[in-house]
Each structure stands twice: as C-alpha cells, then as structure tokens.
Amino acid sequence: MNNIDFLKVLIFAAMGGYATFLANKCIAVYHDGLRPIMPELINGNMSRKEISGIAFAISIGFITGFAMPITIATGIIVIHIILLTADIIGVSIKNTWVAVIAGTIYGGAVTIVLDSIIALFDKLPVNFLDALASVGDPIIYAFVAFPAIAVTYQFGKKKGIITFIISLLGRIGVERINPINIANSEVSLSPEGIAMLCGMVCLIIFASKDKTRGDDVSDNLFADNVARIKGNIWYLLPMGAILSVAAFYQWVAGEPIADALLAKGDITSAAIVAFIQATAFLPLIITTALVSGVYGTNGWCDWLLGLGYIAPNPIIAGLLGAGAMGFEVTSLGKISKFLNKFPALKLSGDNIRTAMTTILEIALLVGGINAGFQIWQGTGIFIVVGLYILNDICGRPVIKMAAAPIAAILVGILANIAALCGMLPV
Amino acid sequence: MIKIAIGGQLNKSEIKEYIEKHAEGKATCDIFTDIDAAMKVKSGTYDFYVGACQSGAGGALGMAYGILGRNKCVTIGMAGIAPKEDKIINGLKNGAKAFGFTNDQVDSAMKLLLKHLI
Secondary structure, eight states, rough: OOHHHHHHHHHHHHHHHHHHHHHTSSSSSSSSGGGGGGGHHTTTTSSSSHHHHHHHHHHHHHHIIHHHHHHHHHHSEEEEEHHHHHHHHHHHSSSSSHHHHHHHHHHHHHHHHHHHHHHHHHHHSOOOOHHHHGGGGHHHHHHHHHHHHHHHHHOOHHHHHHHHHHHHHHHHHHHHOOOOEEETTTEEEOOHHHHHHHHHHOOOOOOHHOOOOOOOOHHHHHHHHHHHHHHHTHHHHHHHHHHHHHTTTTTTSSSSHHHHHHHHHHHHHHHHHHHHHHHHHHHHHHHHHHHHOOEEETTTSSSHHHHHHHHEEEEHHHHHHHHHHHHHHHHHHHHHHHHHHHHHHHHHHHHHHHHHHHHHHHHHHHHHHHHHHHHHHHHHHHHHHHHHHHHHHHHHOOOHHHHHHHHHHHHHHHHHHHTTTSSSSO | EEEEEEOOOOHHHHHHHHHHHHHHHHHEEEEHHHHHHHHHHHHHHSSEEEESSSSSHHHHHHHHHHHHOGGGEEOOEEEEEEOOHHHHHHHHHTOEEEEEEEEEGGGHHHHHHHHHOO
C-alpha cells in the first residue's frame, strides 16, 4: 500500500468515525428520512433498538442497491456508503466511544474492501471494469436536460420547450466556437456546462416571475430546534472540513451524476452539478432540520464536496468546507423564512430533484445496457433488459435507477463464470 | 368528494396526473410545497396529504411529521420495499392523514391509496 492509499483510508476512517459521533449524539444524520424521527430518540419515546431498525430498513437499499453498484462501476465512492452506515452505527450503539470506534473502522475498512474488489475485477479472465465504467457515460450528456424537464414540470410544456431549445442552442454554439483563444492559450469550454447554465438561467427567470407568496409559519413553530442546531455549530464544522478534503482528492461524490463526471475527469462540471444539487436539496435538508433539531451530516448536499473539487489544496479545501457548514448553520433561520416566502423557489428545488432522478433512471438504464453489450454482446443486453423488467414487475426490490448497473455487474460475473467453464471464448 | 393535498418533494405532477385519471370524480387534488400541504390538512381544508421522495419518509413526510404529528403519518412504501395495503388499512384505522412512498412507486402506491381513501 503506498502513501496516497494510506491517506485515503485515513480520511475515510475519520469521515466514518466523525459522522458516527454526530449521529450518536443526535447532532446530525445523513438520511433525510431518519432526521424527522430523531426527536423520538432525543425525547426517549423510541428505544435505540427501534430506531436502529428503522435506520437500517430505510438505508440498506440505498447502500447496496444504489451507492455500491455505481461506486464499483466508477471507482469513486458514492457518499451514502459511508454516511448512511455511520447513521446506523451511531443510532444503534449507545456508548459514544464504542460507536465512534466502530464507525472509524468501518470507514477505513470499506475503502480498502471497495478498492480490493475493483483490483480483483481487474485480474479476472474477462476484465469487465472498463466496460462497467461506461455505465456512467450517458449521464454525462443526459443530465444537461434537467433544467428543461424541471421547467416543464413546474411551468408547463411551452416554457419547457423554450428552455430545451435554448439549452440545445447553447450546446451547439459552444461546440461550434470551441476551442477559443484566451491570452494566447487555447481553451475549450464544456458544451455540457454551458448548455446546463443556459437552462438554469431560464428556470431562474421563470421562477422569479412567479408572484405567489407563502405565509411564514416556521418562525415560532421551530424556534427551539433552530436553537439546538445552532448550539451544535462547533461540532458540525469539522464534518464540513473532512468532506471537502475527501472531495479535494476526488475520492467521493454525493450522487451518480457528479460521480460519473469525476470518473471522466470533468472536475468543473462535477463541481457545478454539486452546487446545483445543493440548491435542489436545500429545502429538504432545512425542512427536516427544522422539524427535528438535527442537522444534515453533509449539509445541503453536495456543495461542501463541490468546494473541495475546486479548492487549490487540501488545507484550503478543509477551511472552505468548514466555513460553508458554518454559513449554513448560522443562516438556517433566515433561509427557511426566505423559502416559505417564495414557494416557487422551493417547488423549483423539488422539480430539479424530480428531473434529475428521471434522467438518472433513463441514463443508467442506457448505460447498463451499453455495459452489458460491451461485456457479453447480445447475451449481455438480454440479461440487463430482462432483469430490469423483472425487477419492475416484482415491485422493485432494487431501486429503479440501480437495477441496470447491478444487472451489468452480474453480466460481468456470469461472463467470467462462463469463461472459466469454457463456455465463452476469451 | 375528498380533497388530497400533494406535498412531499418528488414527482408531484405524476401523482396529480394519476389521481385525476383514476379517482373517477371522487377526489380532487392540488400541488403544494410540503409545508403548505401539511398546513392545509391540519386546518381541515384538505382531507389527506400524500408525498413522495427517494426514501418514502424524509422528503415525503418530513413536514407532515412536524405539523400533523408522527402518529398521523404512515410510510407505505420505501426504497426496495413495495407499498403494502395493510399499512394503509392500519394507518386509516389509527387516524392517519398523511401517506409517504418513494418516487418510483407513484402508480402502485396511489392505486392502493385511492382504493381505500375514496
């Protein structure tokens, strides 16, 4: 094991341990579904055993069925693997020291295990790692459509089509003028980044024209909870720092879109996606924080990571991450007021998330089918499409967006078994 | 005629479309932010709250927990677990007003919900 790997294990161990500490002390949890239930644990209405059962039930699908296959496909850890497990360990084990030690060991060990699985796949008779990496390819181009889809959900098909056309023109225009000369050096703008930016501008213009105003209800209702979170600010800052440092090394992503972009080396777009994710998740994190008095381990998901991607060195990454977490916590009350006043913005966040999920479901299906084909041609397509539909009919025991990537991994394993049995010429 | 407030975070238009298509004129629905939807059910202007998110609990029911109370909320389907009819039946028996499920379960969850709500 070389130095860099050692540092990676160390940082993920710290991430696992510290996130476990925050969950154990009911300061922050990552799962947005667990957060609203946390007051039951704080008030003693629910035992640790009960709540750990809930935490496990709502998290395990995301860990094994969503984060794992994408992590194995790209080699970059999807953060749910660390932070959801930290939630489970933190709420299950009463003794803080024991919990933190367990979380630390898990964080370090899971990194070694995932890297070993990827290294093992590399040595198989049929190497399907490169093919598997292509699972994320369609995401890189498809995610550009999300502003147009979000606008259509919120403001109807006419405005949606306008947004779509403006994004498209932005994309084609950038492809046409690339590369451009700035100060005697050739620079290529990212067509995806510009197209997405054009779409986002449309979305913001349409949302700002919506004159609906909401009533302010959160003020008195949740004042105690806001005070509780603000009182924990010094505990939350280190978490922001650890996350941004891990992101600086491009070891972690908050969801599959940034994950796929990082894997392809498009760091700027990954950072942009992380920032937009934050605007989309902000209402959810703030809402669940207000009703519970427990904060989100990863803040607004995922701008702390985005700051890490663009930071010039790990020290500045850490400072930016901690600073951003501090900004979130101190502005909590103000932002929730602002969101309640402008429901159109809150709905935009919801619609951006719906749009991104819809895109991911299709992009990962296409990516899974592509990977299946690259690994084992027609047999691969047959397996991926067949299993995808079977999963649908059986009530989706595997989350829809993870079904095709998991099927593609299965194709790789089956191809190796077939090769070992002499059924597949290598 | 019952009135359904659509809160939660994801796939709101899809839920609305489903209700309009399948309620046979016995239910109306409107889309709100989660906080508004929960307030409207609390004040009695709307009868039930439904919401979807990736887990079926956090984004779907977070505000309903805070405003209506946890005992009025039921997660009927979560990631990797299909919506269950007995959760709806038991929930209604215990006075539940808010129902959450995941964004990829809109059809199956709303089918069961409409069966028991209208």
